[in-house]
Amino acid sequence: MPDDGDILDFRSDTITRPSAGMRQAMARAEVGDDVFGEDPTVRRLEQRAAELCGREAALLVPSGTMANLIGLALHCQRGDEVILERRTHSFSHEVGGGAALFGILFHPLESADGRLLPEQVEEAIRPVDVHQPRTRLVVVENSINLAGGLLYPFELLRRLRQLTRQRGLGLHLDGARIFNAAVASGVEPATWAAQVDTLSFCLSKGLGCPVGSLFVGDREQVDQARWLRKMLGGGMRQAGIIAAAGLYALEHNIARLAEDHARARELAAGLRQCLDERFRVQPVETNMVLIHTDSAATTETTLASWRRAGVLALAPSPTTIRLVTHLDIPAAGARQAVERISRATREQG
Template identity: 50%
Template sequence: MRPIDFRSDTVTKPTPAMRRAMAEAEVGDDVYGEDPTVNRLEERVAERLGLEAALFVPSGTQANQIAMGLHCRPGDEVITELGSHIVQYEGGALSALWGIQPQGLPGAHGLLTPEQVAAAVRSENIHAPRSKLLSLENTHNRGGGTVWPLERFRAVVEVARKAGLAVHLDGARLFNAQVATGTPASSWAKLTDTTSVCFSKGLGAPVGSALAGSKALIQEARRLRKRLGGGMRQAGLLAAGALHALEHHVERLAEDHAHARRLAAGLSELPGVKVEAARVETNILLVEFARPSGEMASRLNALGVLVNAFGPYTIRLVCHMDVSAADVEESLARIRRAVES
């Protein structure tokens, strides 16, 4: 039985065309700024996001953490949503690397309101940390792939600006938001000081993310990347995969979104299964089963449907370029067997 992997959109394999691009990449020493493929990728990312400059880094976590180090100092506070990636999935790096305290606010499917952010900003007080940064996530992973509506995003950012906060956007799946709404990624990114994007999720590259911002911020980001061990020398081999993904795999994200909607529609017909099909905006869906999620994940994995438990009764499924329409239908049949057995 061939496994169908819904654990994450990070599990994709490079396409033959991507492998060729990587094998044929022109390279140099990127730490010296001499890798032409890395330089070209960084230029394209900055252009796509409407920001001055960009920096290629090994991972989304490193991109986000470099941003944290740019905007905050030990004892400062970052305001973010409680389920955000920087809080839940980056190994405690906020405190371990930078001495930053997170203030996590409970969002509606990962989204905050201007009122929440305004109330969270600290007044100057020797007993409290300084509020220095607002960090948002688009699309929001734990929210179920939620897209930030642009005007709501703008309103939240305006509150942060009035309070003197810098703004970072974790845009690991920002191109999913672009494709889902028709709104250019730059529309969100230009409202921020820094924005990160990931190439190794829905875009299907094997490695890599980028951090974009002003020329001055990105120059300092190079120092922090070096400090974190992210100087990769002849990195054009990896950047070529990311560049191919950026140029060829953005619009096809619509297929992943369609597959997620089909999964949601099919799952909503199964007994004891709860899924808000109308809330599936991009490639992620959260599904509640009658059985505990650990038991349900084991049942599904045994049937070749690979998933992750995401809560006491919730399973996360993520569609990506290695899941076809036929795979979706086969998965629905296997999930039905697991539910009804």
């Protein structure tokens, strides 16, 4: 196995470390007590985030999980129900927080590719009936992490918006990677954001920050979100240090996401050439390559062999392998990974 410095780590875009420029911005940040509303850098970040999303206000929170949880709690009372696709992060990977902390029921639906269809939602909305919980909210994700970074098509979102409006439901967008979606689709974040009631996005993924997410919506929603953040223990004091990283990322690290997408495509093309029929490499839409395998055993031995060759990936399920490109993957990283994997495959075969 190559030494640490030579390992190509495609496990996630969350592993990126703040760059020298970002660290300088953090070191220089003007700060105050943000729970008192006195941190000027946090205020600037929140304003910038709201502006980029074309919405009235935004709130800095510690994580994407907290931003989504605030979204659930804002739209639902105890005993209310939220409809989402089963691969949606807030259902599958956020510890059931909406149920545990706010008594919200999850109504997970299954689609072919993680994209929630308006027809499915319509069917799943509960009738107004004294025996049933009330459907209050629909959550969608863009891009869809557990579906391999697939985009949620804009037209689908528009139709979902029509439906949720007609039926009096809230619509929350988990836009943890909304900038990847925007760069890949050419549809601006504000255009996506105009179709939903609330959204969240993460600074700590492809944008390369050490921590932080934004909850975005109307002024009134964000005022309420501030209470919920405090209730959840997410009120932060001199958070300008973190906000400075966010401002830096919003200025420097959005357009370059196109490079991550190009590297993911390059990686997928190379892997299609060198992997055998036990593997199916899904078409790439953003910064993830998802490979479907024929068995859990194949997944396990493959990950171990790649690890020995100096390429790290993750298995989001027993029969899928995911590689994520990000700002700490060098320009030649995709080519090098394919070379290493080809060599490891030849040596095994």
